[in-house]
Amino acid sequence: MSAFTGIGEEREIEREEFTPGLEPQPTWCPGCGDFGVLKALKGAMPEVGRTPDETLLVTGIGCSGKLNSYFESYGFHTIHGRSLPVARAAKVANPGVEVVAAGGDGDGYGIGGNHFMHTARENHDMLYIVFNNEIFGLTKGQTSPTSPKGHKSKTQPSGSAKEPIRPLSLALTSGASFVARTAAVNPNQAQRILTEAMEHDGFAHVDFLTQCPTWNKDAKQYVPYIDANESDDYDFDPTNRAEAQEMMRQTEEKLYEGEVLTGIYYRDDDRPSYGQEKRAIGEMPEEPLAERYFDDDYEWERSADLLLDKHR
Ligand SMILES: Cc1ncc(C[n+]2csc(CCOP(=O)(O)OP(=O)(O)O)c2C)c(N)n1
Ligand code: SF4
Ligand SMILES: [Mg+2]
Structure with missing residues (x-):
């Protein structure tokens, strides 16, 4: 365990403080993209200047939900699809805590989809990481809301007849004030995006492409990826809603055509968070x-x- 530090104390923070003292070995399969999320999150914490004592990680159920066993902080491993309501309550009760919610694509876009939409709409101040491997990993590879049309699995042996969800567009239209996509194969970009998402005041949704070499051979490794913010082939302003929406549309189509676009797609730094709105109208104590x-x-x-x- 890391030594208890006074909350808000100014000091140097090391990424290794986020490695649990007992060091349980991750049970993720070799080559799983989930390792990339853990690495990027540990790297981002010192950059935002938060200690384990100042951080709460709330996870759903899935391979992704195991994240808080391998990350030193306050933690709450909730039930399937319910990380967001728990994270919201924690943030409302203690706005000084850095709240990170995390879970899979099945967890967040399927069974927890309602919470996703409304947490974005209400602009609760937190980072929400969705490990998007385009399948149910923990339960052995069933079709998920992001599986491409035609994707074959045990539950859809003839191929999925359904169009996948478009998570970035859904976050934007629901009201998220920060929307990004990154990939486990791109650790530097992932760390930077998680840092910016935590520094943002409001609901920050990061769709994190995490390859599942065990059950989703179709998704390959999400390479080569393109950073849409850096690429000369794409020109858009993430603070312009219409341009962001168009860039998301292209990104979500191209993923299924084999082109992996990533980056920060949208940010509205002026919109007050839920807590700020509530305090402004006197419905929440200071x-x-x-x-x-x-x-x-x-x-x-x-x-x-x-x-x-x-x-x-
Ligand atoms: C209410 C409920 N329904 C179903 C399950 C079974 N279940 C556990 S994890 C999971 C899906 C996991 O997929 P995803 O959320 O994408 O996470 P991943 O394992 O891919 O990281 C399901 C259906 C459950 N635990 N609880
Ligand atoms: S089943 Fe897939 S998502 Fe789960 S740990 Fe293994 S590689 Fe990762
Ligand atoms: Mg999944």
């Missing part, structure tokens, strides 16, 4: 709910100092 408790006379008291004293 001090975190998590730092309040009732004393014996049923008076609100601040408890943060007591908690810190306990740890010291």
Whole structure:
């Protein structure tokens, strides 16, 4: 375990602080893209200046959901498709905590799709990483909401008859104020995008392409990838909604034609987050709910100092 540090204390933060002391060995298969998410997230934390004590990682169920077993921070491994409501509640109760929600494409775009849409609409301030391997990995390769049309699996042996979900476009139209895609094969870009997403005030959705060599041979390795923000072939302004929408449309079509486009597609840095909106209309106290408790006379008291004293 890392040593307990005072929240907000100024000091140098090392990426290795995010490796759990007991170091459980990941049970992900060799070559799994999920390793890339772990690496990028550990690398991003020192850049945003957050310690494990200041971070909450909330995961869904799937191979992706195992992330918080391998990442040192506060953690909550929820049930399938329910990482977002738990993450929202935690952020509302304690806005000072860096909240990261994470899960698979089945978890977030399928069973949890309703939460995805409404968390984006309400612009809750958090990073949401969706490990997009285009299948259900943990349950052995069934078709997921992002599996391409025609994709063959045990559940769709003749090939999926359904069009896949377009996650970037869905996030934008639902109201997310930051939308990006990166890939496990592109660790430098992934770390930079996760850093910018955490620094953003509002709902930051990152669709993270994670190859599953065990069950999804079709998805190959998501190479070669193109950074749409850097490429001379694409010219768009991520702060312009219409241009972002058009770039997302092309990206989502091209993925299924074998061209992997990535980058930051949309950002609206002026839109207030849910917490900011609620505080502005006086519906949320300035001090975190998590730092309040009732004393014996049923008076609100601040408890943060007591908690810190306990740890010291
Ligand atoms: C309510 C509920 N329904 C179904 C399951 C079975 N289940 C576990 S993980 C999973 C899908 C995993 O796919 P995905 O979310 O894409 O994550 P991955 O394993 O690919 O990372 C399913 C259907 C469950 N655990 N709970
Ligand atoms: S089954 Fe696929 S997603 Fe799950 S750990 Fe193995 S390679 Fe990764
Ligand atoms: Mg999946």
